[in-house]
Amino acid sequence: MSVLMPALDEAVLARRAQIVAALRTLVAADAVIDEVARMRPYESDALTAYRQLPLVVVLPETTEQVAAVLRWCHANGVRVVPRGAGTSLSGGALPLGDAVLLVLSKFSRILEIDVDDRLAVVQSGVANLAISAATEPHGLYYAPDPSSQIACSIGGNVAENSGGVHCLKYGLTTHNVLGVRLVTMEGEIVDLGGRAFDSSGLDLLGIVVGSEGLLGVVTEVTVRLLPKPESVRALLIGFPTVDDAARCVAEVIAAGIIPAGMEMMDRPAIHAAEAFVQAGYPLDAEALLIVEVDGPPAECDELVDQVEKLARRNAAQSCRSSTSEAERMRFWAGRKAAFPAVSRIAPDYYCMDGTIPRRRLPEVLQRIRELSQRHGLGVANVFHAGDGNLHPLILYDANQPGQLERAEEFGNDILRLCVEVGGVLTGEHGVGIEKRDLMPEMFSADDLAHQQRVKCAFDPQQLLNPGKVFPVLHRCAELGRVHVHGGAVRFPELPRF
């Protein structure tokens, strides 16, 4: 493992048997797993290059049990790592050797669907796709659709602020969550947000969404539901160059069109996908665009016409528009299979996730090709073109000595490049451990301190998911120091409002 995690607390390791026994008094005895063989399935999330057995695994069933476990761990100085379905691509749920792994998989009930107010209250272990499945009979669905949506939990989505292919139009998790029930590290249960559109005071819900399990453990989520669009159509467009495709994307948006989805693939990705699922992708194209529009049929038809015109104007070699649901699904088949398809052309791949200003795309892809040559590793690019979110897939073979390290170095170079051109380190996968040490590329020490102090407000002892997101674990006392310039602090007694 090339990422350094916080030093193990030897005192905690020495007390393991007592900790396990204490936890068994707080939850059902069989909900505490301490045998190595049974802990093995929890040793990594979807960033499988990193593995670590936890101290012990606990699977509580109620919010009160979560509160009891956290309260006990807080009182006894034991670290805790929360985990949903374990599909994180950034190591957010990677266990620590001296930490309790708190698994929310038993929180699997949909508690309420309010059709009139278009919301659902669900426990945090419910799978993303299960919400849409349950609400579909009412003509409603939950919009964010990360590629792991069949498995990933809504609680994990809240932690990571997950996106999906439709988020340019429908937003990320944060735009679709109305409230959460949160248990703090101290074991306090608080409701942030709720069923109204906003809440009193500071927007703590907004800061908890995307906090990667560092601020609290979410046990219930109130999500906003949307009416299903009346119709959906897609276009499949091949371009002779990436520049042409990028220009087409910009012109679609400049024409006032916000497609429901707009995906781009480069030549290696097109070829891998086509070989895998035979979706009918044009193999002569350097860049492929899938543009999806939704709404009333009249609107879809008009938008499809407009996008077709813009594609032609930008040198499209081929342009097909779906005339049936089956055809639309075929257009998507290759894109949706891109990751498994790539895993057929290389033993391992490493999926990156930076966002760039879209106008820099041709230049960025060119420099990724150069980096690919320099690191001696192949790369295939899929790209949420509408919002500038790049997913370069770095091809490597973990069995070849040094290749994983080279893949990581290549990945880091790509993310540095994203920041250099005005973008960010992660568009939807989260920082976790994967991009943790790159945070100073994007943020100054003062920027990071302002973020880390939020952590101090929620978890001053830094017991919850430590070692994730922030490269250096400053003590809260040190972060809290106030530097007064040219005078002494004289507020004798501050009003505590």
Place this chain on the structure above:
Amino acid sequence: MRPDNESEVVARVREAMARSRRLELRGSGSKRSIGAPVEEIDEVDVLELTGLQGIVDYDPSELVLTVRAGTPWVEIERTLAAERQMLACEPLDVAGSLGGTVGRMTVGGLVASGLSGPRRVVAGSVRDHVLGFRAVSGRGELFVGGGKVVKNVTGYDLPKLLTGSWGRLAALTEITLKVLPAPEVARVWAIKGLDATAAWQCLARVLGSSVGVTAALHFGPGTVGAEALTVLRLEGFAASVAARLHALQALLGRGLALHALSAGEASGLWGSLASLDVLSHDRPVWRLSVPARQAPSLLARLAVEGDRWFFDWGGALCWLASNVDPERLRSEVAAVGGHAILWRAEAALRRRVPTFHPLPTALGALEERVRSQFDPLGVFATARFAGGGHAH
């Protein structure tokens, strides 16, 4: 104090820290009469941010606009309109509702208050469109949060926390917004004479359908006319609006007649949402944020003869002018899962009643810990919101 650059903002905050003065952060002051009046005795200086002006970067096809916080909103609106774009949450200049001058609101004030207009019911609120910022915290340190691209999950989402923080955490100096194409066509229709319950049901049915309205409001009797008026808006490409109108008519059936409003009538109604001129001027005005289904019964319990009200966002936002006892109003609103802001009232009432709905104890303590991390000395903690936010 009116600094015209960021380093001067840093200097002013550090000076206040050193001299133990408090600072009231202010844009144009268009919403200044919200909150308790601040007195001389409170040792407060006003730090006005209108000196930080101008658009830093705007690339329409990136859907991203970066602007200095003191820039007047009308200027931004004009710039966006020239590219046929908008801020989708539809900010309202509410100065008129508070006895101020319309047209001076700054983008910093817009973000600091986080108040959205009618399109919020489907398009998200101000916080959903703030991508990043630069700001000076109560520690006298300049820091950035978020980014300048439309999709970003790097680090904590500080832009959400700063939006709607009413100047309690940091002085915003620069803001990056996500902007969207403006609709080609907007058309407004109304249904007359529904009672509040029937109106909520009608709006819920429409909002739950694929018709795709972009505003769903209901004005109680005696506000925009003797009769109640339920209002729906469709926006988009011309062909789309026509198709959606057809679907809307089919959904509502024969029982509910849709009356088309002229552009003038529609803009009059929209103006009323900002000026609140349809509410009584002789009693306090409350902004209630509640689960939409609770709006009809809540208003029935709170409003007495002569109290005027309307609701927006399908019922999720209620405006009520009433002399109802503030304690009773707040307990009724909290009982249904909502909260109430005291929007407009005489100074004496604003001094006595917290502007924001007090939070439950544990949540209030958590909020206070977050606030004090940004402003440990209380430089921005003036008496304005002293009673607000917390149950202490």
